[in-house]
Amino acid sequence: xxxxxxxxxxxxxxxxxxQLGLFKSGGRVVAKLRADCFRVGPSGRTVRPQAFLPSRYxxxxxxxxxxxxxxxxxxxxxxxxxxxxxxxxxxxxxxxGVGLIEQQLEEDRKSAxxxxxxxxxxxxxxxxxxxxxxxxxxxxxxxxIGKQIGKxxxxxxxxxxxxxxxxxxxxxxCSLVQLKEDExxxxxxxxxxxxxxxxxxxxxxxxxNMGAGSSSEAIFESMSQELVPAGPLALKQENExxxxxxxxxxxxxxxxxxxxxxxxxxxxxxxxxxxxxxxxEYPDVxxxxxxxxxxxxxxxxxxxMKNYPYTLRQYLKESTPGRRQGSLMMLQLLEGVDHLCRQxxxxxxxxxxxxxxxFDSGQKMFNGCPRVVITDFGCCLAQGDSSLQLPYTTRWxxxxxxxxxxxxEVITAVPGCGVVIDYSxxxxxxxxxxxxxxxxxxxxxxxxxxxxxxxxxxxxxxxxPSSVPADVQLVIRLLLRRNPNQRPSARVAANMLHLSLxxxxxxxxxxxxxxxxxADWLLCQSAVVxxxxxxxxxxxxxxxxLQRSFLSNxxxxxxQTAVGFLLYGREQRQACILST
Ligand SMILES: Nc1ncnc2c1ncn2[C@@H]1O[C@H](COP(=O)(O)OP(=O)(O)OP(=O)(O)O)[C@@H](O)[C@H]1O
Numbered sequence: 010x011x012x013x014x015x016x017x018x019x020x021x022x023x024x025x026x027x028q029l030g031l032f033k034s035g036g037r038v039v040a041k042l043r044a045d046c047f048r049v050g051p052s053g054r055t056v057r058p059q060a061f062l063p064s065r066y067x068x069x070x071x072x073x074x075x076x077x078x079x080x081x082x083x084x085x086x087x088x089x090x091x092x093x094x095x096x097x098x099x100x101x102x103x104x105x106g107v108g109l110i111e112q113q114l115e116e117d118r119k120s121a122x123x124x125x126x127x128x129x130x131x132x133x134x135x136x137x138x139x140x141x142x143x144x145x146x147x148x149x150x151x152x153x154i155g156k157q158i159g160k161x162x163x164x165x166x167x168x169x170x171x172x173x174x175x176x177x178x179x180x181x182x183c184s185l186v187q188l189k190e191d192e193x194x195x196x197x198x199x200x201x202x203x204x205x206x207x208x209x210x211x212x213x214x215x216x217x218n219m220g221a222g223s224s225s226e227a228i229f230e231s232m233s234q235e236l237v238p239a240g241p242l243a244l245k246q247e248n249e250x251x252x253x254x255x256x257x258x259x260x261x262x263x264x265x266x267x268x269x270x271x272x273x274x275x276x277x278x279x280x281x282x283x284x285x286x287x288x289x290e291y292p293d294v295x296x297x298x299x300x301x302x303x304x305x306x307x308x309x310x311x312x313x314m315k316n317y318p319y320t321l322r323q324y325l326k327e328s329t330p331g332r333r334q335g336s337l338m339m340l341q342l343l344e345g346v347d348h349l350c351r352q353x354x355x356x357x358x359x360x361x362x363x364x365x366x367x368f369d370s371g372q373k374m375f376n377g378c379p380r381v382v383i384t385d386f387g388c389c390l391a392q393g394d395s396s397l398q399l400p401y402t403t404r405w406x407x408x409x410x411x412x413x414x415x416x417x418e419v420i421t422a423v424p425g426c427g428v429v430i431d432y433s434x435x436x437x438x439x440x441x442x443x444x445x446x447x448x449x450x451x452x453x454x455x456x457x458x459x460x461x462x463x464x465x466x467x468x469x470x471x472x473x474p475s476s477v478p479a480d481v482q483l484v485i486r487l488l489l490r491r492n493p494n495q496r497p498s499a500r501v502a503a504n505m506l507h508l509s510l511x512x513x514x515x516x517x518x519x520x521x522x523x524x525x526x527x528a529d530w531l532l533c534q535s536a537v538v539x540x541x542x543x544x545x546x547x548x549x550x551x552x553x554x555l556q557r558s559f560l561s562n563x564x565x566x567x568x569q570t571a572v573g574f575l576l577y578g579r580e581q582r583q584a585c586i587l588s589t
Pocket of ligand 1: 158159160161162163164165166212214314315316317318319320358362363365384385387
């Protein structure tokens with residue numbers, strides 16, 4: 010190696026070291042270093058590599074002090090013991106780079122602090138459920154029940170209106186989905202749906218009670234998962250009763266409100282009534298009082314929610330979302346799943362029937378982006394300690410619903426002593442599969458494609474339409490990775506979509522993105538979101554909610570991982586173009 014070459018090597022090393030990023034983790038200051046920093050230096054004793062990133066974008070954690078010592082001793086040992094002019098040149102250049110570290114670290118410290126400040130601002134502005142709180146409604150008689158709007162394997166769902174809050178008069182505007190007379194696209198079914206929602210803004214889910222007995226405590230206990238999305242007042246009276254009776258601990262943990270997760274306003278038990286279609290559609294689950302051959306219990310659980318005009322499955326039958334709309338829908342699902350993970354809940358039954366949709370008032374049907382809401386928590390995992398690890402000791406332990414969309418690590422688990430299923434990325438995997446449906450394709454895990462989550466190979470996944478943005482295709486592929494360690498979390502996947510939708514400038518055409526640049530972009534985003542208020546940059550409430558969600562959950566490490574994945578995807582695409 011010539012002296013000139015040696016100097017340039019030294020400078021390269023210095024530059025690599027400058028890619029250090031400082032961030033706080035568990036109260037301890039740690040350093041982040043790109044893997045290629047170590048290529049010229051020692052391998053070092055590194056801890057916790059983020060193995061799911063390709064090596065070039067892999068970050069390593071190690072303590073700052075240890076890192077400096079490792080670098081210095083190993084570089085000395087390997088490079089400078091000879092003391093030749095060439096090695097001295099490397100040393101000098103390296104010293105130059107290390108000397109600049111402090112400056113860089115200071116910059117990174119500032120960027121991390123900026124992120125924390127942004128997060129604090131947006132955390133204060135927590136999402137409030139849009140419906141005005143109502144104080145009664147704990148009895149079935151408080152509601153007018155309309156026609157059946159849905160049915161699953163455990164319940165029937167009916168449109169409903171609260172007697173204590175009568176629907177608005179016909180000349181007033183629709184409260185949930187506003188009917189605009191000047192909308193040319195308004196079709197008849199839509200108008201009907203709209204009127205129906207105006208008259209029946211609520212939905213009542215009547216559970217079928219086959220084995221839980223007829224006491225309120227037993228019903229609540231056996232159907233407790235349904236109560237996970239219940240609001241703080243949903244159970245007030247029942248809760249008081251149960252407490253008075255001395256039955257503590259029956260009620261499950263509940264989720265805080267989120268725009269992409271259903272809210273249960275009221276949950277109560279009542280005698281099973283004979284509702285429209287009951288004799289014809291579900292006679293077997295009726296109590297003997299209503300059908301002598303029925304096997305159901307006399308009393309059951311009722312859940313009151315907002316009435317949504319569509320499930321994702323119904324909506325996709327009528328419309329294929331465009332590239333931006335589809336990306337926003339997928340992003341909402343990821344935001345919803347991330348919210349569940351943060352609160353220690355895994356849904357475990359995500360499918361297009363369990364995802365509800367609505368359009369904001371004034372939004373044109375099939376034009377704007379619908380709000381997407383995750384519903385039906387009947388199969389969820391919500392353990393008292395918020396852990397997403399489920400001991401799987403016998404095959405009788407419930408692993409969730411819908412086997413076709415069960416993540417590989419769940420479906421392949423074999424029960425045994427000490428076996429634990431980790432659900433922290435299982436819902437994110439299901440979002441990857443549902444994304445195919447959102448973009449107009451068959452779900453690869455349903456017929457006719459019919460891959461099996463138990464044994465598919467990633468290369469068997471069908472291609473997505475070329476109209477789907479490249480970054481979104483990358484997110485879907487990564488979400489469907491078999492190995493959960495190589496799969497991004499819902500948060501990281503959501504960050505990728507946020508960056509792709511709104512942060513393209515921060516990801517300028519280079520192979521690395523500085524913390525400073527990211528922080529600058531985040532500041533701009535925050536300013537825009539705050540200035541635009543709840544309507545968002547393009548006047549769309551859904552986009553505004555998404556951006557708020559993103560900013561209130563900022564974590565530099567997750568954001569950098571998302572950047573790493575996006576840059577990796579970009580490099581892969583370029584390599585692909587060059588090779589063809
Ligand atoms: N809040 C709501 N607004 C409008 N429709 C709803 C609402 N909740 C449920 N539905 C409709 O009712 C159907 C059945 O509801 P849900 O999935 O909660 O029942 P389930 O018996 O628990 O289902 P599964 O068979 O998945 O266990 C849904 O697919 C949807 O069509």
